[in-house]
Amino acid sequence: MMKKLTIAWSPVSLLGWMLLFAFPVQAEEPAGKAAAVVGEVTVVGSSGDIREIRRNTPFFAGDIISTGPNSRVRLVFSDNSIVALRPSSRLVIDEFMHTGDSQVDKSSLSLLRGGFRAVTGAIGQARKANHQIATPVATIGIRGTDHEARYCAGDCVDLIDIGVDAPPDGLYTGTNAGQTVVGDQYFSAGEYGYTDPGGSTIPLLEAPQILAADPELRIDLKEPAEVPGERAPGPTDKTDQSEPTSESAPSPTKDDLLEIPAQPQSVRAVPCL
Secondary structure, eight states: OOOOOOOOOOHHHHHHHHHHHHSOOOOOOOSEEEEEEESOEEEEOTTSOEEEOOTTOEEOTTOEEEEOTTOEEEEEETTSOEEEEOSSOEEEEEEEEOSSOTTTOEEEEEEEEEEEEEEOOHHHHHOGGGEEEEOSSOEEEEOSSEEEEEEESSOOOTTGGGTOOOOOSEEEEEEEESEEEETTEEEETTEEEEEOTTSOEEEESSOOHHHHTOTTTSOOTTSOSOOTTBOOOOOOSTTOOOOOOTTSOOOOOHHHHHOOOOOOHHHHTOOOO
């Protein structure tokens, strides 16, 4: 004889199920979108998923964005701040929240490798302390609207062809408008700084060539986003992936994307100031 199964619902559990279906879980809001992409640009998500960035692809808090050689990307955040990553760079979106409330809004990024040119958005303009970019040797506090940086760790040899020798390792920063603070040093428009691998920051009397001569940093961030040679628009869904073809190269792993290639000993041994 088949027994009849009876499920008894308590008022609390019944209310919980009702609320679950009445208020579905909201999708994660993107921190921004890629406005322009040239070459190979990839993302490792907070869950370890690997995505290729194309124009209009969203990015999220927790993402690690990497540009390959001869590749670049212009990131536009939801607060209208802009970060243009040069080739062979890596940027982490540590935290990003933009609600319009300056008490809770925050933009916290980390440059692990390479360089960038950036313009401050609404978060930094409303509350300067809420927007900063960390590097392996110093944190850049934003007090201005336009600044640039290049972190060298034995890998700043890409400008030799245009007459720029690899400089000593460390962080090179420049302020184009407004003011920035690097470590305990403040820099106004037209001023430059250098932070050695030990974290000591000093002002520079003139623009370092690793910044001034770099064509990747001499761009107008207010120009239209379309860039010659950029990747065609792709899917905007965070989890949407293109199907590999039989002729495609093997897909890179997370470790492949996060690995920083070893540099020649002659480059790594450049003395520091």
